[in-house]
Amino acid sequence: MDNAAFSITQMRVSYARKEVIKGVSVSIMPNTVTALIGPSGCGKSTFIRSLNRINDLIPSFRISGDIIYRQKDIYDKETDVVELRRRIGMVFQKPNPFPKSIYENIAYGLRIHGLNIKDTIDETVESSLKKAALWDEVKDNLKQNALTLSGGQQQRLCIARTLATQPEVILFDEPCSALDPISTAKIEELIHHLKQSYTIIIVTHNMQQAARVSEYAGFFLLGELIEFGKTQELFTAPKDKRTEDYITGRFG
Amino acid sequence: MKTTTKQKIAFSILFLCTIMVVLPVLFVLGIIIKNGWHGINWQFLTTMPKDGMRGGGIYPAIVGTLYLVSLSIVFSLPIGLLAAIYLNEYAKDNLLTRLIRLAIVNLSGVSSVVYGLFGLALFVTFMKFGVSILSGALTLAIMNLPIVITASREALASVPYSFREVSYSLGLSRWQTIRHSVLPFAIPGILTGAILSLARAAGETAPILFTVAAFYLPKLPDSIFDQAMALPYHLYIISTQIPNISTETRYATALVLVGIVFSMNIIAVVIRARLRKRKKW
Ligand SMILES: Nc1ncnc2c1ncn2[C@@H]1O[C@H](COP(=O)(O)OP(=O)(O)OP(=O)(O)O)[C@@H](O)[C@H]1O
Ligand SMILES: [Mg+2]
Numbered sequence: 001m002d003n004a005a006f007s008i009t010q011m012r013v014s015y016a017r018k019e020v021i022k023g024v025s026v027s028i029m030p031n032t033v034t035a036l037i038g039p040s041g042c043g044k045s046t047f048i049r050s051l052n053r054i055n056d057l058i059p060s061f062r063i064s065g066d067i068i069y070r071q072k073d074i075y076d077k078e079t080d081v082v083e084l085r086r087r088i089g090m091v092f093q094k095p096n097p098f099p100k101s102i103y104e105n106i107a108y109g110l111r112i113h114g115l116n117i118k119d120t121i122d123e124t125v126e127s128s129l130k131k132a133a134l135w136d137e138v139k140d141n142l143k144q145n146a147l148t149l150s151g152g153q154q155q156r157l158c159i160a161r162t163l164a165t166q167p168e169v170i171l172f173d174e175p176c177s178a179l180d181p182i183s184t185a186k187i188e189e190l191i192h193h194l195k196q197s198y199t200i201i202i203v204t205h206n207m208q209q210a211a212r213v214s215e216y217a218g219f220f221l222l223g224e225l226i227e228f229g230k231t232q233e234l235f236t237a238p239k240d241k242r243t244e245d246y247i248t249g250r251f252g
Numbered sequence: 253m254k255t256t257t258k259q260k261i262a263f264s265i266l267f268l269c270t271i272m273v274v275l276p277v278l279f280v281l282g283i284i285i286k287n288g289w290h291g292i293n294w295q296f297l298t299t300m301p302k303d304g305m306r307g308g309g310i311y312p313a314i315v316g317t318l319y320l321v322s323l324s325i326v327f328s329l330p331i332g333l334l335a336a337i338y339l340n341e342y343a344k345d346n347l348l349t350r351l352i353r354l355a356i357v358n359l360s361g362v363s364s365v366v367y368g369l370f371g372l373a374l375f376v377t378f379m380k381f382g383v384s385i386l387s388g389a390l391t392l393a394i395m396n397l398p399i400v401i402t403a404s405r406e407a408l409a410s411v412p413y414s415f416r417e418v419s420y421s422l423g424l425s426r427w428q429t430i431r432h433s434v435l436p437f438a439i440p441g442i443l444t445g446a447i448l449s450l451a452r453a454a455g456e457t458a459p460i461l462f463t464v465a466a467f468y469l470p471k472l473p474d475s476i477f478d479q480a481m482a483l484p485y486h487l488y489i490i491s492t493q494i495p496n497i498s499t500e501t502r503y504a505t506a507l508v509l510v511g512i513v514f515s516m517n518i519i520a521v522v523i524r525a526r527l528r529k530r531k532k533w
Pocket of ligand 1: 015020037040041042043044045046047058060187
């Protein structure tokens with residue numbers, strides 16, 4: 001599949017001697033939402049954290065296989081990791097804004113990336129907050145400390161912060177697991193909108209959520225990608241018995 | 253024995269130990285204040301000593317100590333901070349790093365007179381700075397490095413890992429991450445450590461004994477290559493070398509020294525308290 005955003009063949013990951021991704025091959029289509037499900041500890045986070053090389057920070061992390069993003073091996077020696085991480089944004093499980101103002105949370109990355117024109121920064125802050133569906137709630141309090149926002153607002157701020165650096169892909173690692181149902185619904189809606197402009201991969205424990213937001217879905221078990229396909233097919237007519245057991249809740 | 257009784261006994265013992273730590277400090281403070289309080293006045297703080305230091309003030313000693321302390325931080329803070337950044341953010345956990353850490357722990361246990369001799373050999377004699385404020389400040393800086401490094405490392409380590417993670421995920425380089433996403437949140441802790449180290453520097457006699465301290469100088473130092481008087485050394489002199497000096501003068505000098513050290517510690521504690529209040533992560 002040449003037009004895939006990610007083409008992954010035989011990805012193997014280990015921490016120290018423990019192998020946690022055991023030969024995963026998959027292609028991820030651009031401008032789609034791909035959901036990854038599976039029981040705790042099966043390697044979902046490890047998988048997506050290998051896509052923006054944020055796992056490089058862990059000394060014991062080892063990876064092999066071809067992880068191709070837009071025709072380039074992201075683990076190639078030539079790869080500019082810093083630029084790669086900017087292009088492949090990430091939203092974490094726990095909302096993690098910096099203890100700064102709402103405005104600064106978004107502006108600070110822009111400034112470090114060399115943007116110095118105040119008007120442009122203002123515009124980007126506003127447009128990012130709008131894209132993250134947070135603008136109306138915070139537009140009068142941009143100076144307020146981000147930590148005073150609710151959990152759901154904080155998570156949307158984190159999404160806005162990621163959007164501001166203009167990524168092509170956004171990786172979500174259980175973005176709603178710390179949020180209430182209403183905030184969750186807002187974020188799901190947001191993901192739905194973002195899909196037009198971004199390639200999205202989302203890890204979730206919530207099967208309904210996976211079914212609602214994604215077009216493709218993958219089921220991980222013990223470091224293997226057991227099944228991958230159209231979300232609808234995976235949920236209504238799973239090919240593998242283990243997938244079926246998991247999504248029907250008959251899992252041991 | 254009932255658990256509650258056991259608990260009560262344990263608490264009492266712990267409380268007693270705490271008292272045993274605090275009481276001597278209060279006792280010393282009490283004596284110094286009681287005997288020195290009346291000797292302190294504006295004139296004592298702002299004039300030169302007179303009559304072979306039996307009269308007059310201790311102005312040059314105060315100034316000397318302030319010079320020494322401020323110059324020493326100019327050396328110890330940047331070097332200590334950079335070392336801490338290297339150790340906490342860059343160094344891999346290998347044998348060399350562990351040896352460096354071990355060395356730092358050991359250095360903070362070396363007695364201060366050893367630093368004094370080291371300063372004499374290196375700065376005064378070898379580097380030919382002579383007995384001067386520069387030599388003294390450098391010696392104090394070296395003595396303080398382990399404290400500054402340790403405090404800075406702890407401050408850096410207390411910045412949550414998630415700050416670094418987010419920063420990298422936004423496409424910031426390692427240095428940008430340290431500079432913009434870690435350091436700003438560690439600064440209060442680093443400052444606290446630095447001030448505490450200064451308080452120690454202000455009170456030590458041995459490191460300045462051979463490197464800077466003058467018995468008596470008729471005028472204030474003009475440059476960092478001059479000798480200077482310093483409070484702890486001055487106190488040592490008037491307590492041991494000069495007969496017939498009033499107890500009040502001695503205690504008043506001690507009180508000024510203790511006051512300077514104490515207020516530095518209080519500043520450090522206040523900074524730390526404000527930091528804790530602000531810190532919500
Ligand atoms: N930094 C690490 N060092 C060592 N082992 C790790 C590390 N991170 C994860 N692991 C191990 O790798 C395996 C996969 O972990 P991972 O976090 O990818 O699972 P997950 O599918 O995201 O689980 P969850 O749904 O609970 O988030 C687990 O067995 C975990 O213990
Ligand atoms: Mg996970």
